[in-house]
């Protein structure tokens with residue numbers, strides 16, 4: 001079994017030629033028709049009119065009674081005797097149905113009952129790649145880019161193989177280039193790379209995926225013709241109108257653009273004294289005639305903070321910039337908001353923007369790439385984290401409290417007039433196994449499933465993936481490890497909502513004060529007596545950015561759950577947590593426990609030798625040993641730091657340095 005095939009290993013299946021006939025009808029594009037047939041034959045073997053078992057009838061019928069007006073990507077599959085019928089609302093639904101059939105065959109066998117309808121939660125189920133045109137990947141942990149090399153676009157078999165993986169988990173939109181758009185990538189909106197982009201957009205389309213690009217807000221200046229990118233300047237408005245007219249003449253299948261502006265050195269409307277809505281609408285308005293989307297990131301904060309400034313709280317930044325602008329964004333503009341107010345820490349509260357915006361199209365941004373969660377060396381199944389995020393009741397006033405979770409808002413599109421989408425930063429690269437760590441493939445898989453159904457259970461997603469990747473036989477321990485892995489990672493790194501404490505820039509391994517006196521606004525403020533940031537109404541006021549029904553729980557130390565307590569409160573080391581432990585004892589215990597759990601991972605993984613293909617078993621084992629080293633560093637550096645600061649010994653007398 002090749003790791004390259006990830007969860008779609010159809011080699012065995014395709015050895016026998018199962019299909020008697022394939023018929024594709026209806027409003028299906030030629031590109032998709034061809035792809036549908038070749039993908040079916042890839043999985044089930046070439047059509048075999050004599051001895052095949054099934055006849056497959058596929059059709060795209062947007063006006064069918066059961067499908068009319070349904071979400072893009074919707075399909076039905078049914079079976080009568082040896083005939084299988086697939087009916088889809090559009091091209092992307094047809095392709096999605098094929099992978100649903102393939103996965104069903106792999107998971108439940110070929111005689112499985114087939115009679116179901118699939119309606120994806122949202123029309124935007126995106127993956128964002130942070131790939132640079134020199135071939136590097138920002139926060140990439142699995143090799144180099146397979147989209148770019150030496151400032152050129154790469155298009156080869158691997159591109160199609162990637163589309164297959166993405167489409168097979170329901171992804172329907174992909175941004176290929178980093179949101180930090182500079183250098184050559186700025187030229188992606190000119191004619192320079194247009195031939196390959198067109199071919200790529202067609203390839204993507206054949207898999208039911210729309211190609212998107214990130215763009216540089218300062219393009220009117222950097223591409224040479226203007227001396228301003230002011231969104232209200234007539235010449236700038238005209239420049240974008242003309243540029244997009246050209247882009248969509250050449251690339252009609254392109255879905256739209258993603259923009260990071262006024263963040264971490266990227267240009268934006270603030271330079272010209274304009275707000276974020278003025279910046280986004282400049283581009284939204286220019287995209288409108290082409291029916292395309294503009295996705296504007298809310299990750300805007302002052303990355304030049306003075307650590308001596310005790311008033312500014314980075315956690316508030318996105319809210320303070322964007323909440324007052326609710327209602328001002330055009331209807332083809334989406335605001336893409338990271339799940340938490342800081343930056344993909346192991347645990348963060350859900351961004352308060354989701355609790356307050358009622359008139360703006362919103363996209364939840366997650367990170368599959370394990371930037372702060374072990375970099376695909378350490379095992380960390382993020383499905384468990386995402387489940388918690390999606391289940392958080394935001395208290396958004398446009399819906400009742402019970403329907404205000406992100407899963408409801410995205411999954412049921414529950415706020416009238418507001419479109420919700422979902423996006424995640426990819427963890428792929430050109431490593432043979434795509435994901436660096438074979439086990440990190442699960443995070444991509446689970447993200448895809450959640451994007452189509454944000455209510456999905458995290459265990460069920462992991463089970464599916466384990467079944468497809470290894471088979472379920474003997475894999476109970478692997479399941480337990482996967483399910484536990486996020487809590488374990490959290491325990492030995494930076495729990496209780498404190499976050500950070502990572503090595504600056506690389507973000508792997510501990511450095512307790514690494515960001516403490518820096519410009520990034522990420523401080524834990526530990527002294528000899530206490531730690532944590534007061535974000536209550538007596539501190540930065542962050543807790544009060546949520547509606548009272550939600551925020552009051554966090555605002556009070558008495559009701560704030562332990563897992564967030566140091567995000568919201570400053571605590572003495574001798575204060576007690578809800579668990580009954582003192583804070584200092586929790587600091588020690590969690591690191592010791594986390595390290596021991598990783599030792600347990602290694603024992604349990606070793607016991608799977610023989611059940612997992614040898615080379616793969618060894619590869620994963622090597623990662624676990626690196627994880628153990630990492631857990632050891634975290635344990636000893638963090639514990640020694642607090643022992644030295646406080647002078648309070650570990651109750652259990654374990655070694656501190």
Ligand code: GCV
Pocket residue numbers: 130138139178179180260264299343
């Ligand atoms: C793409 C964090 C990461 C950056 C990333 C940024 C973002 O700060 O460390 O590498 O840049 O988030 O999301 O834009």
